[in-house]
Amino acid sequence: MENYLKQLNDPQKQAVLQTEGPVMIIAGAGSGKTRVLTYRIANLIRKGVDPFNIIALTFTNKAAKEMRNRIESVVGHEARNLWMGTFHSIFAKILRMEADKLGYPSHFTIYDSDDSKSLIKSILKEMQIDDKIYKPGMILGRISNAKNNLITAGMYQTDEEVNAYDSSTGRPELGKIYKVYEERCFKAGAMDFDDLLLKTYQLITKFPDVLNKYQHKFKYMMVDEYQDTNHCQFMIIKKLAAVHQNICVVGDDAQSIYSFRGATIKNILSFESEYSDLKIFKLEQNYRSTQVIVNASGGIIKNNKDQLQKKVWTSNATGDKIKVLKAINDNEEGRFVAQAIFDEKMEKQLPNSAFAILYRTNAQSRSFEEALRKLNVPYRIFGGMSFYQRKEIKDFVAYLRLVINNNDEEALKRIINYPVRGIGQTTIDRLILYAGQNNLSFWEVIQRVREYPELRAAASKITDFAIMIQSFGELRKTHNAYELAAYIAKATGLLKFLNEDKTIEGISRYENMVALLNGIKEFVEDDTNEQEKTLENYLQDIALLTDTDKDDPNADKVTLMTIHGSKGLEFPVVFIGGMEENLFPSQMSLGNRKELEEERRLFYVALTRAELKIYLSYATSRFKFGTLLPCEPSRFLDEIDKEFLDIDRRFATATPLSTNNSDKNGDTYSKPSAWMKTAANKPAPFTKPALKPLPQAIENFVPDNTSGLKEGMNVEHQRFGLGMVKKIEGDGDSRKATVLFNEYGEKQLVLKFAKLRLV
DNA sequence: TACTAAGCTCTTTTT
DNA sequence: GAGCTTAGTA
Numbered sequence A: 001m002e003n004y005l006k007q008l009n010d011p012q013k014q015a016v017l018q019t020e021g022p023v024m025i026i027a028g029a030g031s032g033k034t035r036v037l038t039y040r041i042a043n044l045i046r047k048g049v050d051p052f053n054i055i056a057l058t059f060t061n062k063a064a065k066e067m068r069n070r071i072e073s074v075v076g077h078e079a080r081n082l083w084m085g086t087f088h089s090i091f092a093k094i095l096r097m098e099a100d101k102l103g104y105p106s107h108f109t110i111y112d113s114d115d116s117k118s119l120i121k122s123i124l125k126e127m128q129i130d131d132k133i134y135k136p137g138m139i140l141g142r143i144s145n146a147k148n149n150l151i152t153a154g155m156y157q158t159d160e161e162v163n164a165y166d167s168s169t170g171r172p173e174l175g176k177i178y179k180v181y182e183e184r185c186f187k188a189g190a191m192d193f194d195d196l197l198l199k200t201y202q203l204i205t206k207f208p209d210v211l212n213k214y215q216h217k218f219k220y221m222m223v224d225e226y227q228d229t230n231h232c233q234f235m236i237i238k239k240l241a242a243v244h245q246n247i248c249v250v251g252d253d254a255q256s257i258y259s260f261r262g263a264t265i266k267n268i269l270s271f272e273s274e275y276s277d278l279k280i281f282k283l284e285q286n287y288r289s290t291q292v293i294v295n296a297s298g299g300i301i302k303n304n305k306d307q308l309q310k311k312v313w314t315s316n317a318t319g320d321k322i323k324v325l326k327a328i329n330d331n332e333e334g335r336f337v338a339q340a341i342f343d344e345k346m347e348k349q350l351p352n353s354a355f356a357i358l359y360r361t362n363a364q365s366r367s368f369e370e371a372l373r374k375l376n377v378p379y380r381i382f383g384g385m386s387f388y389q390r391k392e393i394k395d396f397v398a399y400l401r402l403v404i405n406n407n408d409e410e411a412l413k414r415i416i417n418y419p420v421r422g423i424g425q426t427t428i429d430r431l432i433l434y435a436g437q438n439n440l441s442f443w444e445v446i447q448r449v450r451e452y453p454e455l456r457a458a459a460s461k462i463t464d465f466a467i468m469i470q471s472f473g474e475l476r477k478t479h480n481a482y483e484l485a486a487y488i489a490k491a492t493g494l495l496k497f498l499n500e501d502k503t504i505e506g507i508s509r510y511e512n513m514v515a516l517l518n519g520i521k522e523f524v525e526d527d528t529n530e531q532e533k534t535l536e537n538y539l540q541d542i543a544l545l546t547d548t549d550k551d552d553p554n555a556d557k558v559t560l561m562t563i564h565g566s567k568g569l570e571f572p573v574v575f576i577g578g579m580e581e582n583l584f585p586s587q588m589s590l591g592n593r594k595e596l597e598e599e600r601r602l603f604y605v606a607l608t609r610a611e612l613k614i615y616l617s618y619a620t621s622r623f624k625f626g627t628l629l630p631c632e633p634s635r636f637l638d639e640i641d642k643e644f645l646d647i648d649r650r651f652a653t654a655t656p657l658s659t660n661n662s663d664k665n666g667d668t669y670s671k672p673s674a675w676m677k678t679a680a681n682k683p684a685p686f687t688k689p690a691l692k693p694l695p696q697a698i699e700n701f702v703p704d705n706t707s708g709l710k711e712g713m714n715v716e717h718q719r720f721g722l723g724m725v726k727k728i729e730g731d732g733d734s735r736k737a738t739v740l741f742n743e744y745g746e747k748q749l750v751l752k753f754a755k756l757r758l759v
Numbered sequence B: 001t002a003c004t005a006a007g008c009t010c011t012t013t014t015t
Numbered sequence C: 001g002a003g004c005t006t007a008g009t010a
Helices: A010-017 A033-046 A061-081 A087-102 A113-126 A136-148 A153-158 A160-168 A174-187 A193-206 A208-217 A231-240 A291-301 A330-348 A362-374 A391-404 A409-415 A425-437 A442-447 A453-475 A481-491 A494-500 A504-525 A535-543 A593-607 A635-639 A703-708
Strands: A023-027 A054-058 A083-086 A109-111 A190-192 A220-223 A247-251 A279-283 A322-327 A355-359 A379-381 A558-562 A571-576 A610-619 A621-624 A627-630 A645-647 A658-662 A668-671 A714-717 A721-729 A736-741 A745-750 A756-758
Touching: A010 A033, A010 A279, A023 A033, A033 A054, A033 A061, A033 A220, A033 A247, A054 A061, A054 A087, A061 A083, A083 A087, A087 A193, A087 A208, A087 A535, A109 A113, A109 A193, A109 A409, A109 A535, A113 A136, A113 A174, A113 A190, A113 A409, A113 A425, A136 A174, A136 A193, A136 A231, A153 A160, A153 A174, A160 A174, A174 A190, A190 A193, A193 A208, A193 A231, A208 A231, A220 A231, A291 A322, A291 A593, A291 A610, A291 A635, A322 A330, A330 A355, A330 A362, A330 A571, A330 A610, A355 A362, A362 A379, A362 A558, A391 A409, A391 A453, A391 A481, A391 A494, A391 A504, A391 A535, A409 A442, A425 A442, A425 A453, A442 A453, A453 A481, A481 A494, A481 A504, A481 A535, A494 A504, A504 A535, A571 A593, A593 A635
Parallel strands: A023 A247, A023 A279, A054 A083, A054 A220, A109 A190, A220 A247, A322 A610, A322 A645, A355 A558, A355 A571, A379 A558, A571 A610
Antiparallel strands: A621 A627, A658 A668, A714 A721, A714 A756, A721 A736, A736 A745
């Protein structure tokens, strides 16, 4: 113990030794936060605290795993009994044990956002609500937001302010949809990600004995990345810590980047007012980065209004300046970055794994991937489509889910006709309809399929399917997860079906399927943890797994990921791509101080990942909607003190930002300087002109009308409005017309399908 | 009911 | 440029 205390600086040591009472540790980037947390827990165990009474909550499985390993290396295998994991996984564990109190089965399904969205889509369809106005993603966002603020569907529906808002945006039915969504999840025995938090809160507020049990169990609580907790998480933590008050939160307000997920920086900014006897420790020495990086990033974050005072410093070497690369488009940007990696590797003799390319949006990864492939630089990409989101994987996992939880509606919908067994959309729609009408789950309707005359045609097929699923359920009693999964893969014909497709994509789908089966095998054979090797436990594991978690740190590859995904990681050399106004900062954050400040924190996170050197790159034009649009350099480039920059000589000198603008809340915010936004360079606005209403008589467009079409004629298109035919080429069905539309410019249309009318 | 081709609509970030 | 929906065909 004394040995490792020697490795700590003063504030770190104090933070470790202050084990009693509420503690807040403000830890700047690279200040040894994980080390402090690790030693704090190790110290508690050394003092004789039972690991069983310590809970440590993190945001990612990876952070939890890393911390567990490090604690284990200090205190040994005793660390295994710690309650350590993500909010979602720890709460899921508690919920499974107490599920019956909430009327849920202990083997409840966890819906991922795809499932949630799909459920919302079918609810909209059943309620005959227009999904153009009620966009599923947006509805899910509203529901998620409500849940994170502890607002249930019932409360949502009776809240006048919320209703007034929804009505004013033309969506008065939102409360109703939320209610139906809540009921359907319950009937399906499913919880979405937000439910894992909300239901935990409900559990401990509605059942005092449960609260009491966990309050006494968790004598010492620790929360990592506290700046990213939302209101619901805060309330749970507060309640659980109420008895012992030994709550330690660790975070950095400057790295709060998840407000879109309901995280509120308020939690960390006002933690002090929650506990009068709070001890605050500030870790301000950065051990990770060079002086250039520390000072440049510190200069950036200084522009934010919402922040706690701290002075991050380092005694590391000065280091290289930040290099700015200017490219004409995204492909050239990719080439520049790949080439720079190649050169740095040679010059500094670094492995591939020393490099990370970070970007604002997942869509930006393509050009970097292509360029790296061309130079034969191995890379690994996170985000985008994860393994468990692939269709073939989700389909198979749906079988497993359905076997465990027959009521899982989303799983059932996925596979009832996959592989095709003659149960078409009409039949499925009817099943859902009857389920709703009779207040039954989807599965229960299937059980009684013969009671509905309209379903008679498909009845035997449906029954066969149900019997098959039930037979799998029987096998569960005698077989482990792997044996059962392998059997299902064969019995359903899925494995064979995938193996028959010899296209490149088909082969990859088959390989993925095999990889999944191997994964289940590994799960069964893995004896490093004591949990039973049941299918339930396997599903529980993968439901909360993200692809950042299956990182193989030994592979020597360049890392590509979003900035959000990079939180908590570090790399010797970091590339930040797409440093363009409207992309980073995102267009959506402009004109609102708080959102712009979050973008700035995001930039801060990106910069502080680097140990030795940073490259910033931007393109002067980029494809959006298949159109090449001109881009201007990001205002963030402007905010970096020039003394830290190694600017490409073509990089224009910027004029200072004006700060005398204010948004509707009266907050001032900076606007891009004039040189960024000259009228000629301004990107085309994204809002498309509204289509003029069509006269009654021409509502139905008949493709045949175009047979007499000639160059120079005026036409009207259903979507593009009025225009003039410029050119006609080809013959027969492939006849094409180039039409110049008043509002959309030139479009090429295949006349066989064009919805045109002569004017 | 199943399959295919054309049309339409997006673009933040994720446990 | 991709994923999803719609319309048309077998």
